[in-house]
Amino acid sequence: MSFPKPCSSLKKATLKRTLSLRQQLFRRLFRSGVSLFCLLGLGITLLLPMVASAQTPTNSSQSTVIKTFPLPSSNIEEENAGASASNDATIQEASSTTAGSTLNEDGEGLTPTYEYRLPFNRDASVGNRIRLEGVYSDASMYFSRPRNWDLTDVKVQIKLRHSPSLIPEKSNLVVRINDTSIGSVPLDRSAAEVAQFLFDIPANLIQDENFLNMEVEHNTSETCTNPNDPALWTEILPDSEFLFKFKTKNFMADFNQYPYPFFDDLSLDDTKLAYLRPKTYSEKWLTTAARYQASIGRLAEYRPLTARLVNSADDLDWNERLVVIGTPAEQSILTSLDLPFSLSANKLLDGDGNPLKEEVGILAQTADPDTGNPILVATGNSEEGVQLAIQFLVQSQEQTIGAGQALLVESLAETTSPDEHNWPGYLPQEKEFVLSALQDEHGNLFEDTTVRGTNAPPVRIDFRALPDSQFSRGSNLKLHYSHTSQINPRTSSIEVILDDVTIGSKPLSTKNHSNQTYQIDLPPHLMKPDSELRVQFTMNPQDSTVCGMAAQKQLWGTLHNDTSFQLSRYIVAQLPDLELFRVGYPFTAPQDLSKTAIALPDNPSQAEIETLLAFSGRLGKLSKAESIKLNVYKNSSIPGADRSKFHWVGIGLREQFPFSEAFNANGFRLFAQFRRQWNDSQIQSIQDNEGVIKAVLSPWSNEHILLALSAQTEAGLREVQDALDLEPLFLALNGDTTLIGRKVPNPSPYDRKDYNMRFLDESAKRQIVDAGVIQRSSLFLENHWWTLPIGIIIMALPLYSISQLYLNRLSDPE
Structure with a gap:
């Protein structure tokens, strides 16, 4: 009998155990897989609704959708890209170049370089x-x-000529950008030769606000150059220029950045606004548009600002911003814009699908999907809501709390009108004040100011008197200053200049050089609304043999901000006077424009409304306050009882001008059929394209005026708009009537010579005085001094007669 081998039995037993372990492992893996699959299915089932909800846009008034839109690009043809700026004031717009293009941040399309x-x-x-x-x-x-x-390349091209007497090895030009040197060149050109230098500016040195500093060192001697040598000069030519290459960046539609992108205080181009024409021009729409334009004017200040009407977003030009004001019934474009709210039956709906309250205003930002032009929307379910929305942007304090792409404005705090003589940037109302109460050129309160060197620049002080201030004798300035002791007292001095007229000077002393005072009388006739006071330190080194920068740095003078002023003045104004209108008076008193009203024809034309926008923008530039309360009326609804409360501005063509009284008064008059009259002369022209700006006393009040902005044709109204928009023209207004027309078909906005301006001064004037009896008497004697000796003689005659009668009676023996 045979027995099985031990090894064979062991293998079989091991194989059985291995199979059993594999089966258990497979069972466990299968169970785990089924469980994992079930959990995964359950998770997907739970997450799908959440994802769908997150991807579904909501119209709730509590949510804000933030989107980014590309800014508009220039469409100027490439053939103009390399054109250089001319020697005159003609300015070239941003032009597209042939430099490379790249994908934008979203990977859509090409981003060109300009x-x-x-x-x-x-x-x-x-x-x-x-x-x-x-x-x-x-x-x-x-x-x-x-x-x-988004700058990619920056250069500056400097063209200059200099004195031929300079020593090239010791004379040079150093150029710095924001205190960082970018290059230097020797001044080695011959007489009358124009030198041209191109400097690269690293893009990382460019900030929002930048200063290019050009420093020269002149030497005509190998040893020591006389600083008063007239041969020490260099002239930088006006056609020197900056060259920028850049790509445009997207903007975020968010009111925490407002007023950007609708106004950019850093922009190098004009601010251009386009207002979308509503179906009808109501007084509410005219008022809100005028107030908004005035608010942009306040932001623009000295920067160019233009506005016009357009029929649709397709009419926008490059770099133009669209402003949509009105209810959905008035502005049908609201249904086609990408906005974070719903519309139904010309009603704005809240998050629950119910119409918003009539008194609620809505503000929203978006952009044109084709061109990328920014679009501002001010709407609501009623005109009151629309006006409330615009008023939110007008009131400077409320602007700061805005955030998100859309805002619901439910209520606004009422603002009080400032005092009529509270004009920021002008002289304080107090009789005595110090320099620290005035603002410097950057809008900050004055601090101690130090200047250095033999050619130290003057300390400039805006000394702008209120337009209705008339000064008398007794006004004075008490300078408080310090200076270095390392000066030559025989040739060093401090000089005070008011509007290019020297009103005082004093030599500087080496003994007393700290905390010095100098009192000067201020001439009453020199203090005006556009006056500038300059304090000039003229400093020469004590040792004339010492040369170099070290000698310059040791020469310093400081004007302290406790310099004091004492002014004696009255509140007096002669009206009407367009010269006062240059600073806004009397329309900007008070500064919130609450005493100014504008009247238009019942059916205003596009040219008349654009004139309204131009005038409103100008008033904004000339005023500063927390709010704007300007009102606009149509001719048929001008309040009769309130006419005496306002300074009125009439806008319109002569045939439908709202105030016939403006041209029935004395002076220049317009009539139908292109007829015009001045004094006793009357003519009729074949075509009259001149604009007329005329001021007369108000027929309804002795303390207000009526301003007429009129013309015979719409072309004439465009001349009026130019006079209001362009600084060289506006600052030339004079007399009580200005006639303006163009000499060339396409005049330069920077050259007044392209326009023909004539000034007339024939209307009756009235002196507006706000003073007590004593001040009025003193003012009368100052203006009519010749009445004083006549009055003395008249008073002396009866006294002489009485004394003679008395003497005769004493001499009579009886």
């Missing part, structure tokens, strides 16, 4: 040249970087 040329003469202070004199001298050019620019 070129922009900024000539130095864009700054009005440059004029025909920047002249640098003395051994050491410098000048600065300010420029900004628009918020939507």
Whole structure:
């Protein structure tokens, strides 16, 4: 009998155990897989509704959808890309170049590179040249970087000529950008030769606000140059320019950035607004549009600002911003814009699908899907709600709390009108004040100011008197200053200049050089609404043999901000006077424009409404307050009882002008069929395209005026708009009547010579006085001094007669 081998039995037993373990493992894996699959299915089932909910847009008034839109791009043809700026004031717009293109951040389309040329003469202070004199001298050019620019390349091209007497090895020009040197060149050109230098500016040095500093060192001697040598000069030519290459950046539709992108204080171009025409022009729409334009004017200040009407978003130009004001019934474009709220039956709905309250206003930002032009929407279910929405943007304090792409404005705090003589940026109302109460050129309160060198720049002080202030004798200035002791007292002095007229000077002393005072009388006739006070330190080194920068740095003078002023003045104004209108008076008194009203024809034309926008923007530039309360009326609804409470502005063509009284008064008059009259002369022209700006005393009040902005044709109204929009023209207004027309078909906005302006002064005037009896008497004697000796003689005659009678009676023996 045979027995099985032990190894064979062991293998079988091991195999059985292995199979059993594998089966258990497979069973466990199968159970785990089934459980995992069930959990995964359950999770997907739970997550799908949440994902769908997150992807579904909501119209709830509590939520805000933030979107980014590309800013508009220039459409200028490439053939204009390389054109250089001309020597005059003609300015080239941003132009597209052939530099490479890249995908934008969203990977959609191409982002082109643009070129922009900024000539130095864009700054009005440059004029025909920047002249640098003395051994050491410098000048600065300010420029900004628009918020939507992504700079790729920056250069500055400087053209200059200099004195042929300079020693090239010891004379040079150093150029700095934001205190960082970007290059230097020798001044080695021959007489009358124009030098041209191109400097690269690293893009990382460019900030929002920038200063290009040009410093020169002049030497005509190998040993020591006389700083008063007239041969020490260099002139920077006005056609020098900055060259920018950039790509545009997207903007975020969010009111925490307002007023950007509708106004950019860093922009190098004009601010251009386009108002979408509503179906009808109601007084509410006219008032809200005028107030909004005035608010943008306040932001723009000295920067160019234009506005026009358009029929649709397709009419927008490059870099133009669209403003949509009105209810859904008035503005049908609201149904086609990408906005974070719903519309039904021309009603705005809340998150529950119910119409919003009539008194609620809505503000929203979006952009044109084709061009990328920013669009501002101010709407509501009633005109009151629309006006409330615009008023939120107008009131400067409320703007700061805005956030998100859309806002619901439910209520606004009422603001009080400021005092009529509370004008920010002008002289305080107090009789005595110090320099620290005034603002410097940057809008900050004055601090101690130090200047250095033999050619130290003057300390400039805006000394703008209120337009209805008339000064008398007794006004004075008490300077408080300090200076270095390392000066030559025989040739060093401090000089005070008011509007280019020297009103006082005093030599500087080496003994007493700290905390000095100097009192000067202020001439009453020199203090005006646009006056500037300059304090000039003229400093020469004590040792004339010492040369170099060290000698310049040791020369310093400081004007302290406790310098005091004492003014004697009355509140007096002669009206009407368009020269006072240059600073806004009397329409900007008070500064919230609450005493100014505008009247339009019942069916205003596009030219008349654009004139309204131009005038409103100008009033905004000339005023500063927390709110704007300007009102606009149509001719048929002008309140009769309130006519005496306002300064009125009439806008319209002569045939439908709202106030016939403006042209029935004395002076220049317009009639039908292109007829015009002045004094006893009357003519009739074949075509009259001139604009008329005329001021007369108000027929309804002795303390108000009526301003007429009129013309015979719409072309004439465009001339009025130019006079209001363009600084060179507006600052030329004079007399009580200004006639304006163009000399060339396409006049330059920077050259007044392209326009023909004539000034007339024939209307009756009235003196508006706000003073007590004693002040009125003193003012009368100042203006009519000749009545004083006549009055003395008249009073002396009866006294003489009485004394003679008395003497005769005493001499009579009886």
